[in-house]
Amino acid sequence: DxxxxxxxxxxxxxxxxxxxxCNHSTISGNEYVYWYRQIHSQGPQYIIHGLKNxxxxxxxxxxxxxxxxxxxxxxxHATLRDTAVYYCIVRVNxxxxxxxxxxxxxxxxxx
Amino acid sequence: GAVVSQHPSxxxxxxxxxxxxxxxxxxxxxxxxxxxxxxxxxxxxxxxTSNEGxxxxxxxxxxxxxxxxxHASLTxxxxxxxxxxxxxxxxxxxxxxxxxGDTEAFFGQGTRLTVV
Numbered sequence: 001d002x003x004x005x006x007x008x009x010x011x012x013x014x015x016x017x018x019x020x021x022c023n024h025s026t027i028s029g030n031e032y033v034y035w036y037r038q039i040h041s042q043g044p045q046y047i048i049h050g051l052k053n054x055x056x057x058x059x060x061x062x063x064x065x066x067x068x069x070x071x072x073x074x075x076x077h078a079t080l081r082d083t084a085v086y087y088c089i090v091r092v093n094x095x096x097x098x099x100x101x102x103x104x105x106x107x108x109x110x111x
Numbered sequence: 112g113a114v115v116s117q118h119p120s121x122x123x124x125x126x127x128x129x130x131x132x133x134x135x136x137x138x139x140x141x142x143x144x145x146x147x148x149x150x151x152x153x154x155x156x157x158x159x160t161s162n163e164g165x166x167x168x169x170x171x172x173x174x175x176x177x178x179x180x181x182h183a184s185l186t187x188x189x190x191x192x193x194x195x196x197x198x199x200x201x202x203x204x205x206x207x208x209x210x211x212g213d214t215e216a217f218f219g220q221g222t223r224l225t226v227v
Binding site: 036038041042043044045046087097098099100101102103104 | 145
């Protein structure tokens, strides 16, 4: 898996958009960008993934730069329940279970 | 998404005893399951890969005789921590991939093990 770099922590006001960056400058052509989050004392939860096009689902949007060396996860209207550690993982889209988790970004949504 | 369930959610045991943790895929068949460990304020670390009907594959530094893994069916994998010590206290998480193209992994809710 390619190495990723994320800021250790971020704050966001409730109701505002949370933009979480991830750098993955060594990403290979067949590697996808995956985002998971882990709420305290729970297992990781899948959020979204993409290869090169921007993606959106009911939870979030994923913006991948044209050179694919970085991406941003966007939570459009953050709530207090979005407070969690967010992990950006870069890997091929097979062998999904062997994900390498870095330190992630601790997002704190404040009232 | 698919559901993976772990049992128990938390357990306290005495030093020297063994503890079994179950991981079940509730609505899909999982040919492969994975066991992670997470110490406080640290990230998840992969311990082993559990393959249905065959021996588990352990990551470097993980003692296979201490962490026994059994994957006897397509919906159940178990992790047994043998002769537990306080340093084994951790959050244990399993994940599972479906049998048809392992493009996505689904995680259990985790098991908090405390060894006293």
